[in-house]
Amino acid sequence: MKRIRFTEEQIIGVLKEAEAGAKTADLARKHGVSEATLYNWKAKYGGLEVSEAKRLRALEDENGRLKRLLADAMLDNAGLKDLLSKKW
Template identity: 75%
Template sequence: MKRSRFTEEQIIKILHEHEAGLKVPDLCRKHGMSDATFYKWKTRYGGLEVSEAKKLRALEDENTRLKRL
């Protein structure tokens, strides 16, 4: 699976910038991403803090590992 160019911390920071009032096209141009990527992140990471995102990633990794067994 392809790794993201952005970490969870960076994604959450970008989403907080949007909540602070920046428009989506401006954010996408600033960070070099597409609108679809932004909205995908918003559905996945919207409302999360950095610590919660790390827990989510750990649970997903564990789930993947258990499915392989």
């Protein structure tokens, strides 16, 4: 089955429908996702507006980039320590 990626706007729209009183099972069937997915979305995006969700995505991307930079720096540091610890 083909995997569908929903945008933050779409997810928040679905959650707004749920807040308006629609049943979870009906929403899941209507949008073609499982109920568990709706609960996960609610845990992550519950109470957010579209602009806040976009900011959250930008911060997550920046955090991932910074983690990769830190890992590279630590790897370089460990290599230099190994090189300097050897006796010539």
